[in-house]
Amino acid sequence: MSRFDVLVPEHIRTLASYKPGKPLKQAERECGVVCSKMASNENPLGPSPRAVEAMREAAPFVHLYPDNDATELRNLIAERFDMKPEQVLVTGGSTQFIDIIAHSLLSPGLNAVTSERSFLAYAMATQAAGGTLRQVPMQANTFNLDALLAAIDQNTRVVFIANPNNPTGTMLDSQQVTRFLDRVPSNVLVVLDEAYYEFADYLARQRGVEYSRSLEYVREERNVVVLRTFSKVQGLAGCRVGYGFGPTELIEYFARGRTAFSISVFAEAAAIAALVDEEHTQKTVENNAAGVAWMENQLAEMGLPVTPTWANFVYVDVGEDASVIGQRMQQQGIIVRPLGMWGAPQTIRITIGTPEQNAKCMEALKKALARVVTS
Ligand SMILES: Cc1ncc(COP(=O)(O)O)c(C=O)c1O
Structure with a gap:
C-alpha cells in the first residue's frame, strides 16, 4: 500500500475515469484524415x-x-x-x-x-x-x-x-x-x-x-x-x-x-x-428530425436493427465487434461511439450530423461492415 492508498478512501481509489468520445484532433492525428465527430451528441451546425x-x-x-x-x-x-x-x-x-x-x-x-x-x-x-x-x-x-x-x-x-x-x-x-x-x-x-x-x-x-x-x-x-x-x-x-x-x-x-x-x-x-436565438434552435431540431428519418431508413435498408430514437443520435446494433467497426469508420474520417463501456459490445451510437456528414457516415459504415477500408 502506498501512502496515498491510505490517504484516499476506497470509493475514490476505485473510481473509473470518464472516457469521453474521441476528441476530433486526436482522431485526425491517429488516422491522418479530416474527421467528422459523430460520437458525442454535439450540435453539427455549431454554436448559435x-x-x-x-x-x-x-x-x-x-x-x-x-x-x-x-x-x-x-x-x-x-x-x-x-x-x-x-x-x-x-x-x-x-x-x-x-x-x-x-x-x-x-x-x-x-x-x-x-x-x-x-x-x-x-x-x-x-x-x-x-x-x-x-x-x-x-x-x-x-x-x-x-x-x-x-x-x-x-x-x-x-x-x-x-x-x-x-x-x-x-x-x-x-x-x-x-x-x-x-x-x-x-x-x-x-x-x-x-x-x-x-x-x-x-x-x-x-x-x-x-x-x-x-x-x-x-x-x-x-x-x-x-x-x-x-x-x-x-x-x-x-x-x-x-x-x-x-x-x-x-x-x-x-x-x-x-x-x-x-x-x-x-x-x-x-x-x-x-x-x-430561436432561429438556430429551430434549424437544429429540423436538421435533426430530417437526419433521424433518413438515417433510420438507411440503416433499416442495410438490415441493421436500429432502436427508434427520440434524441440526436441513433443506437445501432452492428452485429459484430463495435470497437473494430468504430476503428474502420475512423480511418474513413467518421468518429462514432462504440458502446462496449455500456455493456453493448456490438452496438455503436451515431450522432446525427449535417446531411453531408450523414451520407458520408453511412458510406463509411457500409465499407466498415464489408471490411473494405480506404487508406
Ligand atoms: C443524458 C445526459 N445528461 C447530461 C448530459 C451532460 O450534459 P452537459 O454537457 O450539460 O454536462 C449528457 C451529455 O451527453 C447526457 O447524455
Missing part, C-alpha cells in the same frame, strides 16, 4: 452565431470574476419557462448538477437507482459521493419503471432517469412518468434528465405523442428535479453550462454545493444569447 458574438463582446471583461449565481441567465431561464428564479439553478454543465445532487443527498450506506445502459455520470457521481448505484435491467432498450420501483428501498435517496436515454435514444412518455411519480416514495428525489429535451419535444410533436410534463411536476412541488443543458441543441458543449428546476428549498441547498464561480463569463454570455 449570436452566442459567438456574445462571447466576443464578453472577452474584454474576463479579468473580473463572473456572477456566482449567473443571475441574468437564471432570471431569463425562469421567465422563459414560466418558473420562479428560486426554482432554477445554473451549473457548469448538467453533469455538475448531477454531481451536486449526489454529493448533497448520498453518502456511504445510501443508494441511488437508475437503469443499466444509461448516462455514465450517474454511476461516477454516486460512487464519488460514497453511495451505491443500483442499475436495473432495461426492457426493449427502455427504462423499466416497474423494475426501478422494485429496486427502491429505505436507503434510496435518488432515482436518475435520462429521458430520452443516452445511449439508447428511447423515451418515456408523460403518462408513464406521471404514473411512476405517483408510486415513488415521498422521501426519494426523482431526477428527470432532459438533456435532449428540444429534440424529443420536436420529434414527439411530429409523431403526435405527449413527451414531457416535467415542469408541471416542479410547479406541483413534487420531489422532482428536471435537468437541461446548453450543450446539445444550443451547441455550447465547450462552454460547460447547464441548468435545472426543482423545489425552492432543495435548489437553495444545491446552490451551496456548487463550486464558486462555476459559470464563466463566456458561458453565461453565450447561454443568454443562445437561449433567445
Whole structure:
C-alpha cells in the first residue's frame, strides 16, 4: 500500500475515469484524415452565431470574476419557462448538477437507482459521493419503471432517469412518468434528465405523442428535479453550462454545493444569447428530425436493427465487434461511439450530423461492415 492508498478512501481509489468520445484532433492525428465527430451528441451546425458574438463582446471583461449565481441567465431561464428564479439553478454543465445532487443527498450506506445502459455520470457521481448505484435491467432498450420501483428501498435517496436515454435514444412518455411519480416514495428525489429535451419535444410533436410534463411536476412541488443543458441543441458543449428546476428549498441547498464561480463569463454570455436565438434552435431540431428519418431508413435498408430514437443520435446494433467497426469508420474520417463501456459490445451510437456528414457516415459504415477500408 502506498501512502496515498491510505490517504484516499476506497470509493475514490476505485473510481473509473470518464472516457469521453474521441476528441476530433486526436482522431485526425491517429488516422491522418479530416474527421467528422459523430460520437458525442454535439450540435453539427455549431454554436448559435449570436452566442459567438456574445462571447466576443464578453472577452474584454474576463479579468473580473463572473456572477456566482449567473443571475441574468437564471432570471431569463425562469421567465422563459414560466418558473420562479428560486426554482432554477445554473451549473457548469448538467453533469455538475448531477454531481451536486449526489454529493448533497448520498453518502456511504445510501443508494441511488437508475437503469443499466444509461448516462455514465450517474454511476461516477454516486460512487464519488460514497453511495451505491443500483442499475436495473432495461426492457426493449427502455427504462423499466416497474423494475426501478422494485429496486427502491429505505436507503434510496435518488432515482436518475435520462429521458430520452443516452445511449439508447428511447423515451418515456408523460403518462408513464406521471404514473411512476405517483408510486415513488415521498422521501426519494426523482431526477428527470432532459438533456435532449428540444429534440424529443420536436420529434414527439411530429409523431403526435405527449413527451414531457416535467415542469408541471416542479410547479406541483413534487420531489422532482428536471435537468437541461446548453450543450446539445444550443451547441455550447465547450462552454460547460447547464441548468435545472426543482423545489425552492432543495435548489437553495444545491446552490451551496456548487463550486464558486462555476459559470464563466463566456458561458453565461453565450447561454443568454443562445437561449433567445430561436432561429438556430429551430434549424437544429429540423436538421435533426430530417437526419433521424433518413438515417433510420438507411440503416433499416442495410438490415441493421436500429432502436427508434427520440434524441440526436441513433443506437445501432452492428452485429459484430463495435470497437473494430468504430476503428474502420475512423480511418474513413467518421468518429462514432462504440458502446462496449455500456455493456453493448456490438452496438455503436451515431450522432446525427449535417446531411453531408450523414451520407458520408453511412458510406463509411457500409465499407466498415464489408471490411473494405480506404487508406
Ligand atoms: C443524458 C445526459 N445528461 C447530461 C448530459 C451532460 O450534459 P452537459 O454537457 O450539460 O454536462 C449528457 C451529455 O451527453 C447526457 O447524455
